[in-house]
Amino acid sequence: MISWLDSESEPHFPQTSSALEEPAGLLAAGGKLSIDWLLLAYRHGIFPWFSHGEPILWWSPAPRTVLYPQKFHLSKSLGKLARQGRYQITENCNFNEVIEACAANRPGQQGTWINRQMIDAYCAMHRAGFAHSIECHDGDDLVGGLYGIAIGQVFFGESMFSRVANASKLCIKHLVDCERFELIDCQLPTEHLRSLGACEISRIDFEAALARLTCPVDSEPRA
Numbered sequence: 315m316i317s318w319l320d321s322e323s324e325p326h327f328p329q330t331s332s333a334l335e336e337p338a339g340l341l342a343a344g345g346k347l348s349i350d351w352l353l354l355a356y357r358h359g360i361f362p363w364f365s366h367g368e369p370i371l372w373w374s375p376a377p378r379t380v381l382y383p384q385k386f387h388l389s390k391s392l393g394k395l396a397r398q399g400r401y402q403i404t405e406n407c408n409f410n411e412v413i414e415a416c417a418a419n420r421p422g423q424q425g426t427w428i429n430r431q432m433i434d435a436y437c438a439m440h441r442a443g444f445a446h447s448i449e450c451h452d453g454d455d456l457v458g459g460l461y462g463i464a465i466g467q468v469f470f471g472e473s474m475f476s477r478v479a480n481a482s483k484l485c486i487k488h489l490v491d492c493e494r495f496e497l498i499d500c501q502l503p504t505e506h507l508r509s510l511g512a513c514e515i516s517r518i519d520f521e522a523a524l525a526r527l528t529c530p531v532d533s534e535p536r537a
Contacts, residue, residue, distance in 0.1 A: 327342060331517075333375070340371060340373055341360060355372060359378070359524055370431075377520075379500040380497055380498060380523075381500055381507065383490040387509065389509075392483055392484070411456055413461050416473035418475075445462070446461065448461075450485050452478065458478065458482045459482070460486065469489060
């Protein structure tokens with residue numbers, strides 16, 4: 315059994331050690347997608363992930379997939395593409411367009427977990443200065459991007475998309491090169507992330523890193 319969170323109470327979560335093994339990492343249901351609930355969740359390594367028609371579900375998977383910027387793997391082909399300067403990389407210029415593109419159905423997928431409730435919540439986080447996007451442009455066309463939450467020296471990656479080859483990888487390279495983050499949370503493993511140098515660490519090590527690298531919410535810059 316998992317905990318049901320009262321949306322009318324102060325934000326709170328159970329100990330992450332109580333997360334289920336199957337489905338792996340499921341911690342709780344209920345609560346809100348408000349800024350205070352989301353900030354508390356991320357600072358403790360918890361994130362929402364649910365489909366349309368389901369209650370809000372909160373997750374803390376273990377092991378955790380992370381990318382250490384200093385261990386980012388820059389392939390020869392990606393390095394060559396970056397040096398060509400064909401694409402322009404920007405920050406926070408098209409947040410709404412990026413999250414909408416991430417939410418769009420993709421070949422081989424049925425539906426998406428980024429529903430309207432999630433989009434509205436993360437757009438509110440963006441307006442408050444906590445959610446950020448990185449965009450890849452080919453002239454006037456948005457061809458790739460990613461978005462996530464920044465707290466202290468941790469970037470919690472949420473989703474990415476590419477309309478041309480390697481566009482999202484260029485966005486990750488920009489995130490690494492900006493030197494503002496010591497840890498990038500990737501949540502769950504994929505071959506795409508492993509090819510860039512992502513690895514898996516224990517929940518204990520991940521939460522210890524969060525305690526060290528995230529700063530009090532009140533000190534976070536706002537847009």
